[in-house]
Amino acid sequence: MSGEAQFASLRFREARTDDWERLEELVRRIERGRAGSLSDEDLFDLPVLYRAALSSLSVARETSLDTDLVGFLEALCARAYFVLYGVQPPLHRRIGAFFGAGWPLALRSLWRETLVAVLVMLLGAVVAYCLVAGDPGWYHSIIPEDLAGGRGPQSSVAELRAGLYDGGGGARDMLGAFATYLFTHNAQMALMCFALGFAFGVPTLLLLVYNGCILGAFMAVYVSKGLGLPLAAWLAIHGTTELFAIAIAGAAGLRIGMAVAFPGRLSRTVATTKAGRTAAFAMIGVVLMLAVAGLLEGVGRQIVQSDLIRVAIGGGALAAWLLYFYLLPVRREDADG
Amino acid sequence: MAKPRPAPRRAAAKDADRRTFITPEGVDLKLDIASVGERAGALMIDVVIILLTLIAFSIFLLFVLSGTGRALGQALAIIWLLGFFVLRNGYFAIFELGPRAATPGKRLMKLRVVARDGSRLRGHQVVARNAMRELELFLPLTFAAYQTAQGVTDMAIGLLGLLWTGIFALFPMFNRDRLRVGDLIAGTWVVRLPRRRLSYSVATSLAPEKSRYTFTDKQLSVYGEFELQKLEEVLRRNEEYSIIVVARTIRERLNLPDSGGDDYGFLEAYYTALCQRLERGMLFGKRKKDKYQR
Numbered sequence: 014m015s016g017e018a019q020f021a022s023l024r025f026r027e028a029r030t031d032d033w034e035r036l037e038e039l040v041r042r043i044e045r046g047r048a049g050s051l052s053d054e055d056l057f058d059l060p061v062l063y064r065a066a067l068s069s070l071s072v073a074r075e076t077s078l079d080t081d082l083v084g085f086l087e088a089l090c091a092r093a094y095f096v097l098y099g100v101q102p103p104l105h106r107r108i109g110a111f112f113g114a115g116w117p118l119a120l121r122s123l124w125r126e127t128l129v130a131v132l133v134m135l136l137g138a139v140v141a142y143c144l145v146a147g148d149p150g151w152y153h154s155i156i157p158e159d160l161a162g163g164r165g166p167q168s169s170v171a172e173l174r175a176g177l178y179d180g181g182g183g184a185r186d187m188l189g190a191f192a193t194y195l196f197t198h199n200a201q202m203a204l205m206c207f208a209l210g211f212a213f214g215v216p217t218l219l220l221l222v223y224n225g226c227i228l229g230a231f232m233a234v235y236v237s238k239g240l241g242l243p244l245a246a247w248l249a250i251h252g253t254t255e256l257f258a259i260a261i262a263g264a265a266g267l268r269i270g271m272a273v274a275f276p277g278r279l280s281r282t283v284a285t286t287k288a289g290r291t292a293a294f295a296m297i298g299v300v301l302m303l304a305v306a307g308l309l310e311g312v313g314r315q316i317v318q319s320d321l322i323r324v325a326i327g328g329g330a331l332a333a334w335l336l337y338f339y340l341l342p343v344r345r346e347d348a349d350g
Numbered sequence: 351m352a353k354p355r356p357a358p359r360r361a362a363a364k365d366a367d368r369r370t371f372i373t374p375e376g377v378d379l380k381l382d383i384a385s386v387g388e389r390a391g392a393l394m395i396d397v398v399i400i401l402l403t404l405i406a407f408s409i410f411l412l413f414v415l416s417g418t419g420r421a422l423g424q425a426l427a428i429i430w431l432l433g434f435f436v437l438r439n440g441y442f443a444i445f446e447l448g449p450r451a452a453t454p455g456k457r458l459m460k461l462r463v464v465a466r467d468g469s470r471l472r473g474h475q476v477v478a479r480n481a482m483r484e485l486e487l488f489l490p491l492t493f494a495a496y497q498t499a500q501g502v503t504d505m506a507i508g509l510l511g512l513l514w515t516g517i518f519a520l521f522p523m524f525n526r527d528r529l530r531v532g533d534l535i536a537g538t539w540v541v542r543l544p545r546r547r548l549s550y551s552v553a554t555s556l557a558p559e560k561s562r563y564t565f566t567d568k569q570l571s572v573y574g575e576f577e578l579q580k581l582e583e584v585l586r587r588n589e590e591y592s593i594i595v596v597a598r599t600i601r602e603r604l605n606l607p608d609s610g611g612d613d614y615g616f617l618e619a620y621y622t623a624l625c626q627r628l629e630r631g632m633l634f635g636k637r638k639k640d641k642y643q644r
Contacts, residue, residue: 022629023553046449064375067377070377076632077629078629079551079552079553079625081548081549081582085548087379087380088543088545089546091543107473111473115474193432194431196435197432201484205484207481208482208484208485211518285534286534286535289534289535292478293477293478293535294474296477297474297477
C-alpha cells in the first residue's frame with residue numbers, strides 16, 4: 014500500500030477543498046445581503062454543495078482526527094444551513110400575511126384576555142369615579158400632578174371647558190409634534206404593559222386598573238361641573254382606539270403571564286413560546302393602533318371641535334376595529350410572518 | 351503533555367455549551383450557545399452605537415433647526431421623537447430581521463439569533479424578543495436613574511425596583527441555555543457562529559516510508575486522540591519553546607535518541623504516523639480516547 018493511499022484524511026481534504034471554498038464564497042455573498050449577485054448556476058449548486066459539505070462533516074467526524082477540518086466544516090455547515098433554511102418570503106408578502114391573517118387571528122384567540130383587560134379598566138374607572146364623586150380629595154392622590162396639568166376639582170367650569178376645546182392653549186401650532194409625542198409615549202407604555210406580563214401578569218393588571226382609575230377620576234370631576242358629555246366626546250375621538258390598544262397590550266401581557274404561571278399540559282417553555290407568538294402579533298398591531306390614535310388625538314381632536322362629530326369619528330373607528338378584528342373572513346393558512 | 355490530567359474542566363465547559371441541532375438531512379450541527387460575557391459585550395457595543403447615533407442625530411437636527419422657522423422646527427421635533435422611538439425599539443429588531451439575524455454588536459462577537467426549534471427565524475419572534483427588552487433593559491435603567499434623582503424615601507422605592515427588575519436583567523445567568531426573558535417568549539436562542547478559514551493540514555503529505563523517522567507499533571500505541579489533538583495545537587502555534595519541550599517529553603516517553611535539532615520535523619512525523627494509526631483504528635471501530643485508555 015502506498016503511503017498516500019493510506020492516509021485518508023489528507024486525500025479527503027484535497028479532494029473536497031475546492032467545493033467547500035466555493036460554498037463558503039456563496040454563503041458569504043448571501044450573508045452580506047448580495048444574494049442578487051448569484052447566477053442561476055450558483056443558486057442551483059448551492060443546495061448540492063451544502064449537502065456535500067454536510068456529508069463531508071459526517072464522514073470527517075467518524076473517520077478523521079483533524080480538529081481543524083472538523084471545526085471548519087461545522088462552522089461552514091452551520092452558516093450554510095441558516096442561509097438555506099433561513100430564507101424569508103419577500104417583505105410585501107409578509108406584511109400582507111400580517112394584515113390579512115396574522116393580526117386578526119391573534120386578536121381572535123386573545124378575546125378572553127381582551128375582555129378581562131377591558132373589564133379591569135372599567136372596574137378601575139368605576140371605583141375611581143365613585144371615590145372622587147364622594148370626596149374630591151381623592152382626585153389628587155389618583156392623578157399625578159404633571160398629567161393633571163392644573164385641571165382638578167378646584168378648576169372652574171370655564172377653565173375645564175377651555176381644556177376640552179382649545180387643546181391646551183398654545184399647543185395648537187405644534188399639533189404634529191404633539192401627536193408624535195403622544196404616540197411614542199403611549200407605545201412605550203403599551204410595550205411596558207406587555208413586557209410586565211411576564212411577571213405572572215400582576216403588574217399588567219395593576220397598570221390596567223390604574224389606567225382606568227385616571228379615566229374615572231377625570232370623569233367624576235367633569236361630571237360634577239356638568240361637562241360629562243363634552244368630556245366623553247373629547248375622549249371618544251381617540252380614546253376608543255387608544256384604550257382598545259392598551260387593553261390589547263394588557264391582554265397580550267396577560268396571555269404570557271398565564272402561560273408562565275399555568276403552562277397546563279405543555280412544558281413551561283413551550284407554553285410560553287406559544288403565547289409569545291400570539292402576543293407578538295398583537296403587539297405589532299398595538300403599536301400601529303397607537304399611531305392611529307396619536308394622529309386622531311393630536312390632529313383630529315384639535316381640528317374637530319363639534320362633540321357630535323368627535324363621537325362619530327371615535328365610534329366609527331371602534332366599529333371599524335371590531336369589524337376588522339372579529340368579523341372579517343380570514344384564511345387561517347396565511348398566518349405566517 | 352507532561353501533566354497527568356490536562357485541563358479537564360475546560361473540556362467539560364466546552365461540552366456544556368454544545369447543543370444538539372439536527373438538520374432536516376439528519377446531521378447534528380452541534381451549535382455552541384453564546385456565553386453571558388459575549389452577549390453582554392454585544393449589548394454594550396449596540397448600546398454605544400445607539401447612543402452615538404442619537405447624539406449625532408440630535409446635533410445634526412439642532413444644527414438644521416438653528417437657522418429655520420417654527421414650521422420646520424415642528425417637523426424636526428417629529429423627526430427626533432420618531433427617530434428616538436425607532437432607535438430605542440427598532441434598532442435590535444431591524445438588524446435581527448436581516449440575513450445575518452444579528453445586530454452589529456452580535457456580528458462583531460460572532461453571534462446569531464436562531465429559532466430554538468431549528469426553523470427559520472420569523473418576524474414575530476424578533477419582535478417578541480426585543481419588545482421584552484423594555485422589561486430587561488430599560489426598566490432597570492429607569493429605576494437606576496430614579497434612584498439617583500430622588501430623595502431618601504423614594505430611593506428605597508428605586509432600590510426595590512432595581513432589585514426586582516434586576517431579576518429579569520440577570521435572567522440569562524440562571525438557566526442552562528442562557529435565555530433572556532425575550533428569548534424564552536420568542537422561542538429563540540443566541541448561538542456562536544464563528545467564521546473559520548480552513549487552515550493547512552498539520553500532517554505531512556510524505557509517505558511514512560520516505561520519512562526520516564519511523565515508529566514502531568508499540569511507540570505509536572502510547573498516546574491517544576486527546577494527545578494527538580494537543581499535538582496538533584502545538585504544531586499549529588509553532589512556538590519554539592513549546593516545540594522543544596513537547597518533543598523532549600515525547601522522546602523520553604518513547605525512548606528515542608535526540609533528533610539533532612529537528613524537533614519540528616520529528617513532531618510532524620510523529621503526528622502523521624499517530625494520526626494514521628488512530629484513524630485506521632476508527633474505521634474498525636476501535637478508538638483510543640487518551641493515553642490512559644488501554
